[in-house]
Amino acid sequence: MTKDRNSFIAWLQAGPMMLVFVAFFLLPLVFVVIVSAWDYNEYEMLPALSFRGYTDTFEGCIAQLPDLCTILKTYAKTVKLCFLTWAITLTIGFTIAYFLAFHVRSKTWQIVLSLLCTIPFWTSNVIRMIAWVPLLGRNGLINQGLIDLGLIKVPMEWLLFSEFSVVLAFVHLFTFFMVVPIFNSMIRIDPKLVEAAYDAGATGFQTLINIIIPLAKPGIVIGSIFVITIVMGDFVTIGVMGGQQIASAGKIIETRLNALQFPAAAANAVILLGITIVIISALTRLVDIRKEL
Amino acid sequence: MGDKRPKSFYILAAVFIVYVLFLYGPMFAIFTLSFQGPEGGLTFPMNGVSLHWFRKVFEGNGVVNIGAAFKRSLALGSVVMIITVVLSVAAGMAFRKGFKGAAVLFYTAIASLIMPSIITSLGIALEFRLFDDVMINHANDLGLGWLAEGWTTAMGLFTSGLGAHLTWTLPFGLLIMFAIFNRFDGRLEEAARDLGATPWQTFRHVVLPIILPSVVGIGLFGFTLSWDELARSSQAIGSVNTLPLELQGLTTTVTKPDIYALGTITSAVSFLVIFIALFIIQFLQARQRRHGSDAGKGLV
Numbered sequence: 001m002t003k004d005r006n007s008f009i010a011w012l013q014a015g016p017m018m019l020v021f022v023a024f025f026l027l028p029l030v031f032v033v034i035v036s037a038w039d040y041n042e043y044e045m046l047p048a049l050s051f052r053g054y055t056d057t058f059e060g061c062i063a064q065l066p067d068l069c070t071i072l073k074t075y076a077k078t079v080k081l082c083f084l085t086w087a088i089t090l091t092i093g094f095t096i097a098y099f100l101a102f103h104v105r106s107k108t109w110q111i112v113l114s115l116l117c118t119i120p121f122w123t124s125n126v127i128r129m130i131a132w133v134p135l136l137g138r139n140g141l142i143n144q145g146l147i148d149l150g151l152i153k154v155p156m157e158w159l160l161f162s163e164f165s166v167v168l169a170f171v172h173l174f175t176f177f178m179v180v181p182i183f184n185s186m187i188r189i190d191p192k193l194v195e196a197a198y199d200a201g202a203t204g205f206q207t208l209i210n211i212i213i214p215l216a217k218p219g220i221v222i223g224s225i226f227v228i229t230i231v232m233g234d235f236v237t238i239g240v241m242g243g244q245q246i247a248s249a250g251k252i253i254e255t256r257l258n259a260l261q262f263p264a265a266a267a268n269a270v271i272l273l274g275i276t277i278v279i280i281s282a283l284t285r286l287v288d289i290r291k292e293l
Numbered sequence: 294m295g296d297k298r299p300k301s302f303y304i305l306a307a308v309f310i311v312y313v314l315f316l317y318g319p320m321f322a323i324f325t326l327s328f329q330g331p332e333g334g335l336t337f338p339m340n341g342v343s344l345h346w347f348r349k350v351f352e353g354n355g356v357v358n359i360g361a362a363f364k365r366s367l368a369l370g371s372v373v374m375i376i377t378v379v380l381s382v383a384a385g386m387a388f389r390k391g392f393k394g395a396a397v398l399f400y401t402a403i404a405s406l407i408m409p410s411i412i413t414s415l416g417i418a419l420e421f422r423l424f425d426d427v428m429i430n431h432a433n434d435l436g437l438g439w440l441a442e443g444w445t446t447a448m449g450l451f452t453s454g455l456g457a458h459l460t461w462t463l464p465f466g467l468l469i470m471f472a473i474f475n476r477f478d479g480r481l482e483e484a485a486r487d488l489g490a491t492p493w494q495t496f497r498h499v500v501l502p503i504i505l506p507s508v509v510g511i512g513l514f515g516f517t518l519s520w521d522e523l524a525r526s527s528q529a530i531g532s533v534n535t536l537p538l539e540l541q542g543l544t545t546t547v548t549k550p551d552i553y554a555l556g557t558i559t560s561a562v563s564f565l566v567i568f569i570a571l572f573i574i575q576f577l578q579a580r581q582r583r584h585g586s587d588a589g590k591g592l593v
Contacts, residue, residue: 006390007390007391007392007393009387009390009492010386010387010390010391010392011387011392013383013384013386013387014383014384014387014388014392014394014395014398016379016380016383016384017380017381017383017384017398017402017463017467018394018397018398018401020380020456020459020460020463021398021401021402021405021460021463023456024413024417024453024456024457024459024460025401025404025405025408025413025416025460026401027416027420028413028415028416028417028419028420029408029412029413029416031416031419031420031423032412032415032416032419035419092312095305095308096308096309096312098305099305099306099308099309100309103298103301103302103305103306113309115571116313117312117313117316119564119567120316120317120320122513122514122517122518122521122563122566122567123320123517123521123560123563123564124520124521124537124540124556124559124560124563125521125523125537126521126523126537126540126541126544126556127320127323127540127556127559127560128319128320129544130323130540130544130552130553130556131319131320131322131323131556132319133323133335133336134322134323134326134335134336134337135318135319135322137335137336139334139336140336140337141322141336141337144336144337172315172316172319175312204299204301225407226407229407229408229409230409232409233408233409233410233411233412233524234409234524235411235524236523236524236527236541239541240541240544244545250409250411253411253412253415254411254527257415257418257528262419262422265415266415266419269411269412269415269416272409272411272412273408273409273412276407276408276409280407
């Protein structure tokens with residue numbers, strides 16, 4: 001009897017959260033999939049089976065071969081930005097986590113320095129994007145500085161509202177998502193293992209490659225999932241930092257929505273979702289998330 | 294590991310310092326620039342120092358009502374914070390006991406966390422649009438005519454907007470609860486039970502005081518993530534805007550430092566909340582250390 005009672009109470013406790021996810025996450029996803037197969041005209045969606053959302057998206061893709069059509073070009077661009085961001089955030093995130101986990105010895109300092117990395121995460125992303133404008137703009141600090149030093153004559157235009165500034169902002173905003181899980185994996189590594197490696201004559205580099213990276217792998221995978229899913233679906237950062245000029249997978253959905261073409265937006269969302277799921281399932285093959293908390 | 298720091302320590306420390314400067318430098322640039330004189334522009338150098346642009350923000354520049362957006366975001370953030378704390382702690386306790394469907398809830402939360410925000414936002418928008426459509430066109434068939442009279446939309450700050458924010462804050466709350474209970478000594482609960490405490494008394498007098506600092510942390514995440522949320526709100530907020538949405542709109546139209554002033558005010562709220570939360574956590578932890586254990590103190 002007590003067991004039944006216990007599980008009943010557990011249900012009451014977990015129920016509200018599950019209800020929120022059902023109402024605002026699972027059901028909405030179902031609607032995205034359903035509406036993606038609806039018809040539409042200039043101003044409303046029509047509840048009749050049609051794959052116009054998908055066919056419109058891939059319009060001309062076969063006719064234009066071997067050239068890439070707009071949608072494929074956009075996805076290629078998104079994947080490229082995603083890969084660059086992933087590589088840079090991983091390198092920086094790993095280095096920072098390594099420093100915090102292995103070189104900072106006192107617990108207090110570890111907490112203080114981790115907090116220093118976390119505080120910006122609790123502030124507004126838009127503001128952290130806007131913050132680059134006075135530095136990277138045509139009359140910004142960097143251009144002014146280089147002109148004053150006589151290194152360049154005309155301001156560099158590619159610093160702002162370019163792919164460069166988009167990746168820079170991604171790295172600025174999302175390296176945090178790499179640091180936390182990698183740090184979390186690293187502090188579980190038994191220091192004796194590292195010591196044993198040194199005693200056995202391994203160089204610092206060999207220890208890194210053979211001991212630390214394999215043991216930090218779960219953190220690396222979790223961080224990668226975060227960064228990749230955020231960048232694949234992003235439309236805000238690419239919009240603001242790209243001067244609304246760069247297309248991306250997320251921006252296509254936004255554009256379709258602004259045109260009130262809901263089935264087309266939903267079709268694009270399903271495509272994006274499919275690609276994201278493929279990436280994540282490939283990555284989770286490598287690690288069991290639940291063990292890592 | 295010897296006492297002397299290896300050379301790599303200094304190199305990595307330098308990298309860390311550069312990273313921190315990279316994190317904070319740009320923010321401090323706009324905080325400084327928001328105090329531009331009335332003639333100042335969007336970039337350095339400073340053209341005098343004044344509160345001119347803050348005054349302009351509070352007066353409103355005619356286009357958007359910043360004050361109203363500010364209050365809306367504050368109200369929504371507070372509600373999201375409270376719901377996130379209550380639901381996360383409750384669900385955390387449930388996971389401790391274990392229940393059928395625990396794995397489903399866990400993976401749903403993870404999926405909600407890493408789902409591209411635009412998809413969640415679009416889904417919620419569609420859900421509410423279809424619901425409105427049913428209310429407007431078919432309410433009479435369902436016998437709900439009395440409810441549907443003059444129906445415009447169910448979308449709004451505290452319906453679709455609140456839901457969108459919760460899909461983002463609840464996973465963080467749940468993960469923090471997991472982290473807490475992985476380090477929690479279950480014997481304390483058993484001891485309380487053995488002494489005859491009811492489950493509620495055990496929670497109220499044993500578990501809650503121990504986890505309270507981390508619960509404040511969940512509140513911190515709940516408020517700040519909602520206060521700054523943009524992508525999930527974008528399609529799901531209805532006719533009114535939150536502060537980050539107004540800010541994003543201003544990035545394409547404003548060419549004066551008032552956007553920096555607005556950024557400084559928004560960040561000031563974030564920093565205020567962060568420091569209040571960290572102060573409370575510090576205070577609670579200090580109190581735990583004082584009262585927590587009388588081991589080794591002899592008879593009292």
